[in-house]
Amino acid sequence: MRLILAATLSLLTLPAAACGPDSDCTVAGDRTYRYYVPTDADAPVGAFFHAHGYRGSANGAMGNQSLRAMADRLGMAFVALNADAEDWNLAHHPRNPSQSETTEPVYVEAVIEDIATRIALDRGRLIATGFSAGGMMTWTLACEMSETFAGFVPYAGTFWAPSPATCPTPPATLVHIHGNADSTVPQEGRAIGGARQGDLHRVLETYGSAGGYGAPAPVPSRDDMRCEGRENAGGDALVFCEFDGGHSYSPARVEWAIEWILARL
Incomplete structure (x- = not known):
């Protein structure tokens, strides 16, 4: 009996299964993510949560050395979120245009709670960001989880139409980045099967x-972008930055936006 009890207690005290940049961390049943922490980052460490584009993956994002280098310069953990299929499960997405709800905030909350058991996480310095479909994910998190993050940097993506008229959580600081000649996710949106991308300017x-x-x-100012911003009485800022070009991603622009958001805290 003592041996059984000792074995049971040892299982209860086991640390979370090892995972990181090269292997998946599992949460919420079968959802996964990966993370990277700079070796010289000061604890507790802030983190940026990156949502990949259509048909991307956490593994692919983690293999982007530019994102890891950005984490090194910022002194922040890099958390690569992972969709449960080819795309994020968002309201009105092409797989189910009539769907009016999203389950992704539950997943992201599970990721935050899990990674907080693995690293000393500064919950006051969390940033959500993503490109293309990941930008759509980021806008959804801004609407549904604004109090969880210090700011949001969606890049070349917003809600699927119809975009929400109101959000269940308070306004946030958000910097949206988009090319003026993007034909994949045009600023005015376009139809994808039975769904339609939202109109960025209507969303803003x-x-x-x-x-x-x-x-x-x-x-x-930044040489490669034109930015305009507005503030509210609570000190939150809403910024739109436009660059000359199409559906192209620049970690340097994201890094600039994250630094600007963190400097306002």
């Missing part, structure tokens, strides 16, 4: 109006 107007963003927000 709706989110800005609901969040009370009115006063101009000072945004530092």
Whole structure:
């Protein structure tokens, strides 16, 4: 009996299964993610949560050395989220355009709780970001989980239409980055099967109006982007940055946006 009890207690005290940049961490049943922490990062460490594009993966994102180098420079953990299929399970997505709800915030919350058992996580310095379909994921998190993150950097993607008129959580600081000649995810959106990408400018107007963003927000200049921002009474900023070009991703632009958000804390 003592041997059985000792074995049971040892199982209860086992650390979380090892995982990281080269192997999946499992949460919420069968969902996964990967993470990387710079060796010289000061604890507790902030983190940026990257949502990949259509048909991407956490493994593919983690293999992007530019993102790892960005984590090194920022001194932040890099968390690569992973969709449960080819794309994120978002409201009105092409696999089910009539779907009005998303389950992804439950997954992201599970990721945060899990990684907090693995590293000393600074929950006051969490940033959500993503490209293309991952930008759509990021906008969804901004709407559904604004109080969990210090800010959001969606890149070349917004909601699937119809975009929400209001959000269940308070307004957030958000920097949206988009090319002016993007034909994959045009700023005005386009049809994908029975679904349609949202109109970025309509989303910015709706989110800005609901969040009370009115006063101009000072945004530092960057040579390869034109940025305009507005602030609300709570100090949250809504910024749109446009660059000349198409559906192309630049970690340097994301890094700039993250630094700007963190400097405002």
